Amino acid sequence: MDRKPGTTFSIKKRLILLLGCVAIGISGASYVLINSVVSQTVVATQDRLLSAAIASIVDNLYSEDGEVSLDLPYDTFSLLGAIGEDQVFYKISEKNTVITGYVDLPKIANPGNVLNPSFKQFQYRGKAIRLAAVNYPLIINGQTKVITILVAQTMNFQDITLQKISKNFIPIVIIFTLTLVLLALGAANLITNPLNEFATKVQRRGPNDLRKIIQVVPEEVIPLVEAFNDLLKKLRGTLRQTETFIAEAAHHIRTPLAVVKSESELALRKSRTPENREHLRQIIRSVDQTNRSATQLLDHAMVLYRAERPDKTGVMINNCMAGLLQQLAPAAALKDILIKVNDETTGEIFMEVDRNLFETAIRNLLDNAVKYSPVEKQICVNYSATKHHYKIEIKNERIGVKSLNFRGLLKRFKRGSNAAEVPGSGLGLSIANEAIMALKGDLKIFQSRGNTICATVSLPFS
Amino acid sequence: MKVLIVEDTVELARALRDFFALGGHSADIAGDLSSAQDYLSVSHFDMVLLDIMLPDGDGRGLLKSIRKRDDSIPIIVMTAKSEISDRIDVLDIGADDYIVKPFEFAELEARCRAVLRRQKGQNQTKLSYGSVSLFPLLATLEFKNKQQNLRNRELRLLEIFFNNPEMIHSKEQLTDRLFSLSEEVTDNTIEVYVGRVRKKLVGSGLEIITMRGLGYRLRLCDG
């Protein structure tokens, strides 16, 4: 059971979150900044306007007949209301007496003078107003009276301006945030794309393919790719070692066995004592068995190894078959078994196969045929080719064919019912089967007429 | 026949030599490539049995150098390796055949015979007794200008008799030599083959007599 590798976070999500926060942060800060700058500007402008208004009122303020007289300037008032369609309030008072204007305008603690009015913000009649206050000394009847002039405006213009900013700001914020989010995605993709591409390449590799992975990747991903390729190299090394081991094992098992066998055979030929002869025969049989087992185990290991990484080369397949059959000839001759070969192909055939697997499969099948065939019988070997397959058929008479379980024969270590009479560990057919499967081919064994067994091998061309 | 056995496992080399001796052939043993070269340069051999894995190198090197000299001496390579690639290699370089250790003597014998048969201009090896000639390589029996083909076991049986005529060979001895231990053999089996051979010897002046409890003997006919 594979445990999923621990996941801690998603690069994309983090980036998006980060940049989203940054966007909002910057937007917020900008908004506050712009608002404050604009407010200040608007207020400054308003203040200047109010100053000018007060100045022009002051210009029209004079004493007449011992009284304060005021000729309110029409255009000043027009202008005061013009910018933002603001409400305009004013109050002219002397000490606590209101001379004219809106009586309920709030009092100012220290009004300024014409050159430097004091400004304050109030709530008046339910609205925020900006009030400018000035004290102006007026000489009435020889006495200096201090006239307080208040001029105020509502702050519509400021409100409208700030609203406009907000209104315009929101789409900008949205666009900005979206842009940053897209950037985040883009940035994340810059990382995840090469990684995904790499993962796909690795995924696509079959279990056989241990070659280096070559991909153009950004600098930051290079360490990963290099480490991975390094690992592959180590794996290849390990596999090669296994291959070498298998080869070495063969030699180290078989040579001593060869010694025992040869010595025993010699002894058998020389010995005259029946009991000794029997012992020697037993020894030889055991050695044979051991050798067969060893051979087949080694063959099996080799097939498994090659099934993982077949070494495909171009092979002249008919030539191969001929070689195998020639190799077999002496063993067959020993039992006076005639091998009848029928080449049904129209010429030499070129196939891309792992030669070792092919020869192991066919050799095992042929050995099996000779082993189980009675003496002085015939083995028929046909090989032919169709458009897509190369077919080999091996027919031989077999001892005790009737009660064979064909399916089971191909399973490892299963022996036919006649196997009791024939020494052998039973791996032969299963090795042939495994080798053929590793070649992506097909092996069928069935009973033909009478006591004949037929084994057909079908190998695809591509 | 004189055989050069190139094998570093001493016991195996000796066993092989003894085997060849049983068959009436002589053999020399070389434990490594350099002594093998020495032997070859000094004497003439009819055949070489060459092991691939030698202490001072790969047997293929020797194989190559022999063939380079245009020497077509029959060479059978012995190998313990499973690798088909090695075997193919070996044939390509110039070996006549290869045999995988451990092997049965009978198989070695058969391969030797096959290889020698293929040799061009190989003098006809002949065994004679009386007026009968046995050509093991051709697997024929000749007498009174009549040639008969022999089957494998018939040939081997006759070889045993012709190599040691007038000697008694027990059933077991014959059985052991003719049949591999994996073959189903009854008491009768050897009799069948002896019967066949007897038939083929009719009119040759030789006969095989059964000596009850002892075995069989090839001898000249009386009269």
Add this chain to the structure above:
Amino acid sequence: MRYCVFAFFLIFWVTEPFALTAESVTDYGTDNRAIDVEILSSTDQEIFEPILEEFVKKFPNRRIRYTVASTSDIFEFISTNQTEFDLVMSSAMDLQIKLVNDGLAASLDLSENLQVPDWSVWQDQLVGFSAEPIVMVLSKKDFIGKIVPRTRRELISLIRNNPSFFKNRVITYDVNTSGAGFLFASQDARQSNSFWRLAEVFGAAKTKLVCCSGDMLDEIETGQSVLAYNLIGSYAEQHAKTRKNIEIVYPKDYTLILLRSALIPRHAKNKKGARQFINYLLGKDGQSHMTQFTGLLAPKSQGILDQGNFKPIRLDTGLLVYLDKLKRKRFLREWNEALVQ
């Protein structure tokens, strides 16, 4: 559909101090419905009726009560009574602006596609719905063979040069009592520096001072007066239809344009109904109907925009100035000095 009630009666609003003198009260709309839109206006019922009738035709679920009063009464009343009326229409632009500046108006919620220009809307709380030239009216028969004065300068020369002709035969608003008159006179003073000379000339001619344009037109018709100054053009035109002696002069130097304006009191009960009405009045249908059937000009009409001498009185806070008591005191003092000699 229409149920007319002509009534001259004093309406005492018991809880409030100011008594509104209603000149007429008329109901429009389906009989059996309750009154839901109360309109207080300074425009004569006869003049405005076609609009009201058209409105209730278009919006049969509305029932309007149209109350007419003087502009000053309207101002006084609305300053202290916020709930009795839903819509207040007055030709006294300055008084309307004051109400708005004092924060006594509610938002009109004007729709997007109005037929009135931007300059006739103030703060979405006050809107001018009709434009009226302020004209001079002459007695036709008295001016046969005489040059008709087209500018104030010409008028001044004419009067100076024909003292006997004009003596006791010039008539205009008494600005002390007439809000409209005061507005026109103060705007005149702003526009032209010849105003005060005109005032003196009027004074020398012993100009008659009256409250209302109706009076002025009557005198012109009879020939009692030969010149009436600063009349509302629509009234003059209306009378001119039937009274043949009335000759209307649109002064070439400048002709003031008065905007009749409407507002919704802050605490009006049926703001929705009022808004519906005002939006209708300001829309394409309302304005065209008004132009066709009432003799009132639409502010957006080509007549207003093209004429070089038409000077619309600006609907802005400048109007507050002449409401200032000191300023007003000054103005009246000068004016009285000039005219009442």
